[in-house]
Structure formats: structure tokens, C-alpha cells
Amino acid sequence: MCGIIGYVGDKDAVPVIIDGLKKLEYRGYDSAGIAVYGKNGFDIVKQKGRLVVLEERLSSLMRENKPLSGHLGIGHTRWATHGEPSDINSHPHTGSKNRIAVVHNGIIENYKQIKERLENRGVTFVSQTDSEVIAQLAEHYYSGDIIDTVIKVSNALEGSYALGVMCIDEPDLLVAIKKDNPLIIGKSNHGNFIASDVPAVLKHTNQVYYLNDREVAVLHEKDIQFFNTDREPLQKKAETITWSMDSAEKDGYPHFMLKEIMEQPKVLRDTIQSAVTDGENRKVLDNIDIIRFDKIMITACGSAYNAGVVAKYVFEKLCRISVEVELASEFRYKDAVINEKTLVILVSQSGETADTIAAMREAKSKSAPTLAIVNVVGSAIAKEADYCIFTAAGPEIAVATTKAFSAQLILLYILAIRFARRLGKIQPEEEQKQIEEIKSLPDKVSEILDRIGSIQMYASTCIGYKSIFFIGRNIDYAIALEGSLKLKEISYIHSEAYAGGELKHGTISLVEENTLVVALSNYYYLYNKIMSNAEQVISRGAKVLLIGNCPKVDQESGKFYHIVLPQVSEIFSPSLSVIALQLFSYYVAANKGLDIDKPRNLAKSVTVE
Ligand code: F6R
Numbered sequence: 001m002c003g004i005i006g007y008v009g010d011k012d013a014v015p016v017i018i019d020g021l022k023k024l025e026y027r028g029y030d031s032a033g034i035a036v037y038g039k040n041g042f043d044i045v046k047q048k049g050r051l052v053v054l055e056e057r058l059s060s061l062m063r064e065n066k067p068l069s070g071h072l073g074i075g076h077t078r079w080a081t082h083g084e085p086s087d088i089n090s091h092p093h094t095g096s097k098n099r100i101a102v103v104h105n106g107i108i109e110n111y112k113q114i115k116e117r118l119e120n121r122g123v124t125f126v127s128q129t130d131s132e133v134i135a136q137l138a139e140h141y142y143s144g145d146i147i148d149t150v151i152k153v154s155n156a157l158e159g160s161y162a163l164g165v166m167c168i169d170e171p172d173l174l175v176a177i178k179k180d181n182p183l184i185i186g187k188s189n190h191g192n193f194i195a196s197d198v199p200a201v202l203k204h205t206n207q208v209y210y211l212n213d214r215e216v217a218v219l220h221e222k223d224i225q226f227f228n229t230d231r232e233p234l235q236k237k238a239e240t241i242t243w244s245m246d247s248a249e250k251d252g253y254p255h256f257m258l259k260e261i262m263e264q265p266k267v268l269r270d271t272i273q274s275a276v277t278d279g280e281n282r283k284v285l286d287n288i289d290i291i292r293f294d295k296i297m298i299t300a301c302g303s304a305y306n307a308g309v310v311a312k313y314v315f316e317k318l319c320r321i322s323v324e325v326e327l328a329s330e331f332r333y334k335d336a337v338i339n340e341k342t343l344v345i346l347v348s349q350s351g352e353t354a355d356t357i358a359a360m361r362e363a364k365s366k367s368a369p370t371l372a373i374v375n376v377v378g379s380a381i382a383k384e385a386d387y388c389i390f391t392a393a394g395p396e397i398a399v400a401t402t403k404a405f406s407a408q409l410i411l412l413y414i415l416a417i418r419f420a421r422r423l424g425k426i427q428p429e430e431e432q433k434q435i436e437e438i439k440s441l442p443d444k445v446s447e448i449l450d451r452i453g454s455i456q457m458y459a460s461t462c463i464g465y466k467s468i469f470f471i472g473r474n475i476d477y478a479i480a481l482e483g484s485l486k487l488k489e490i491s492y493i494h495s496e497a498y499a500g501g502e503l504k505h506g507t508i509s510l511v512e513e514n515t516l517v518v519a520l521s522n523y524y525y526l527y528n529k530i531m532s533n534a535e536q537v538i539s540r541g542a543k544v545l546l547i548g549n550c551p552k553v554d555q556e557s558g559k560f561y562h563i564v565l566p567q568v569s570e571i572f573s574p575s576l577s578v579i580a581l582q583l584f585s586y587y588v589a590a591n592k593g594l595d596i597d598k599p600r601n602l603a604k605s606v607t608v609e
Helices: 013-027 051-063 111-120 132-141 146-156 256-262 264-276 280-287 302-319 354-365 380-384 403-422 428-450 452-460 475-491 500-505 524-538 574-591
Strands: 003-009 031-038 041-048 072-078 100-108 159-167 174-179 184-187 191-195 207-210 216-219 224-227 295-300 322-327 342-348 370-374 387-390 467-472 494-499 515-520 543-548 560-564
Touching (some): 013 051, 013 072, 041 051, 132 146, 146 174, 264 403, 302 322, 354 370, 380 387, 403 574, 494 500, 524 543, 543 574
Parallel strands (some): 543 560
Antiparallel strands (some): 031 041
């Protein structure tokens, strides 16, 4: 949720850190701050608001001839959990004696107890955050060895944290530690970095170490050492990041979201390639013995959960195996009926979502094998799951997921086809036919993207709706869930998705003039049913946007608008519907002039519960 970065090197840390924070702003954007080790000790500037507010403040300091500068620094972009967004609650935090400065991503669960203890010893706190206790506790413990201090602090903390720490007695040293929140260490030829995510350092290096829980990283300009919490040295191997800086730039598009929507044909091709030919994913898939299992449980959050709902229809149809889909936040507390004969599939773009991590650990504690579908290599879920296959989406920057979702769907389809074959539910010829159809999807996605103008035009007429409902039946209902989530999160228009048959069991009472109903229709045998739902809402004053490859409707009356999709088998139709749904949501939000890549109150990678 928050983003942290730290740098020690021969360059001025300020522009390096600000540039890195720009790449991390997707993780939280209600305040930002920076601390550098300047000529007279720590210089700290922190501001409520977007990163640009901090940048403006730094520029005005420059104009006043008081520029911030130094070769060691830490920075933070915040998504508030404890304490409102304000200058004082922004990071970095220092102890009262200004000897230790800290940036933190995570939640300290025992902060109240620590705070009370320190207050009883006369420490005065200035913020309402949980994070300040880290800096205050560090100062309390500090007696000349900052590495020992960080270890001691880590031993005392409960909860999740990725920390960057500077000490007033160490002008050339940056210390980091993490537990249950991501932290990478970057090694470049001009200095070394800590960061919450790779894009923050990619401009400087493609060599990164992934820090494991409770490993300590000690960074100087020219070397990096790793220790465990007994202070024994650890040998770690740097990994080479293969994607380039371009992935973290907008590349001429007005928003990352549009760029990422447009990247989907390539993302799908790369993901298919890795799973059906001899890529790494293929090897993992070949190792999963589906015959051992009598149930599949899919668990995830948000859009990743919606991918799971689509997959349930596909698995059940192709594999004739029972599939349950659970929100990870529910699964983790429900004492699920699973055992070693249940395959638990976790879906997560970031691989760091707190509820999905907890769901994975819950599954493991019940001896259920876990298979993760993850985008971020080196993430917690990727490391801990028994099996992991990767979506080849590259870094996804927009908060609303698009390309990672589409890649998740593709891997779930391929998984279902492979399992169906292994279970003897389909013959080799049928398996091959299905795989060929999967391979045709990227071109069909391109066809839809080529018609972007008509979707843009229609969406521009929809900004006035107070409510937009999404309906579909069967797998069209599953993808309607994603359409509705996408719309509400970036356009702030109220929206719900319903199974078409459910409408008249309550929701239809909300349908009136100035309601739009988006009806998904990719099932010929359900076409008449969804059309009768459409007629029912039209007769109550609603307008209908039809999306699908069903027969074209007469648009003359002005009551219908039809986005016609390319022909495809029903079970794979969500891969096409979702493209139209993403573009529709994007253009509604764009026409409203909203901050599409950073919707209010949201952050990518929900690493807190
Ligand atoms: C919606 C969206 C979120 C994520 C959810 C899970 O557009 O992006 O709903 O899908 O927070 O995140 P991951 O996939 O990182 O576990």
C-alpha cells in the first residue's frame, strides 16, 4: 500500500528518490516525504497530498537557496491507515532526538502497547501513526550499533513492515528489513537502493535482490551485505530483471490504464507462449497431478476473484470437477472444508495482497496443495505457494487492473484445458482445438481495440448516469462482475452486477429513467432470456448497452446500443467481453476528467488487511 525507497550512492539522492517515488505512487498517494542526510544531519520535507505537492515544496526550497541535497536518503508515498493524511503523519518519521529516521510500509499491530511503554518513559509522540513507534523505539534501543538496533526493533514489532532506516551516526549507511511486505534491494554502478517495487529502481539497474522476511540488508554506496536476525551473514544472488523501463512509462498514452489495455494482445501472446510451449509455466503445469484432487478452491480478492468466478464456470464445464470460489478475506476466517485432496488456486497480480497471503497460509495449514497465478516474480505468494505460474503482463501501474486480469484468465483457461485432458474429460484432438482457439484470442482482442473509437464515442454519452447495472447469465454473469467493478472504481458511478435471472428478485425496483443496464450476451441458447431481461428494463425507462457476439440488435429505437464482439466459443468469451468493458469504463471516467490511474481511496497492492 505505501511505497518506500532509499538510496545511498554518488548521486544526489533527492532527484533519485523523487523519481523512484513517481514509480511507486500507484501504491498510495495521499502524502509523500523525503529525508536526506544533509550537511547538518537529517533534512526532512513531508507534505500531505500527491507527490507533486512535495516536488513543489522542494522547488521552492531550491528557490529560497535552501535546497535539499545529500548522498543518502529515504522516501515514502503514503496510503493512510493509522492517522489521517496530514503533513505530520507523513513519513519519514524520526525519534524525538532526531537520531533515527524511518520509512515504513505495513501495519504495526502492537503499536499502542509500544507507544504506551515509551510514553511512560517520557517519550513524546507527534503523529497519530503506528509507524512513528518504529523510529521512537529505535532511538530508545540505540546505543551505537544501528544494525543491532534494527534487529531489536524488528523482534519487538508485531504486524507487517518493510523498513528503510537512517541513523545520524552513519552518514553513508542505509539499513532495511521486512516482514510480510515487499522489499527489493537494487545494485547499481553509482549506488545501492531499497524499494517496494522494481520500477522504482529500473532506471538505474536491472540487478535486484528479493529480501525475505526478517532478512536485514545493509547498504553502502559500493557494497550490500545481508544478515539474518542473529546477525549471521547471508549469501544472496542478484536476479536480472528482463523487462525494460518502457513498461513503467506511459509511452504517449494519457493514462497507464489505456496503455495497459492496449498492451493486451502482446501480454496474452506471451502468457500463452509460456504455458503451452516449453516455457516455465508449462513445466509447472506438467507437474501438477490433478488426478489426486476431488475439489478445486479458488481464492483471491477484487478483480482476481472475478477471474476466479469465470474460471469456476470453465473448470466445471471442461473438467466436471467441483469448484468453489471464495473471497480471500472470507476464506481465511471461515474454517473452509478443504484437505490434501483440494487444490487451492490463488490468483494475485501483485502476489502481495495480505488477504490472499493469509488464505494461502490457511490452505497450507490444512494440507491443501496451493497453486498460485501471480504476475510479480519474487513476491510473497510466488515464493510460498507449492506451485506458481506467472502471467506475463509486465509491470501493471494503473491501480485498476486490466492486462494482468486478462492474463490471469488465459492461464486459468489453459489450466482447465490441461486438467480436463488429464482427467480424461476431453480427447487430445479436443484439447488441441481448444488450445488453438486460445491462441486466436490475441488477434480477436486486437480487432476490438481497433474499434476503440466507437466505444469511446458511446461512453462519452454515459457520464450522466447515476447508476449502471451489469447483467449476464452463466459466464456472462461472471464477467459482468468485473465490468461493474472496473466502472465503479474509476468512474465513481454506482454500479452492481447481477445474474440476469436475479433482476426481478429485487434489483429491478432500482431501474428507472436515467439508468443504464449493460447486458452481456455471448450465449446463443440464453440469448432470448437476456434479451427479455433487456426488454423488461427498457420498459421501465432504462437504456441498454449490449456487449457480445449474439445477433445484432436494431439500434434505431435509441434504446439499445450494441458493441459487437468477434465470434468465439462461449467459455472463452470473457476474454473479449472484458476488453469492451475496460474500454467503456475507461472512457466514461476519462470523459468525467477523473484521475484514472489513481482513483480516490484506492491503492494497488493491498498489503494490509
Ligand atoms: C481492481 C483491482 C483490485 C485487485 C485486488 C487484488 O481493478 O485491481 O480489485 O484485483 O486488489 O489484487 P492482487 O491481484 O494484486 O492480489
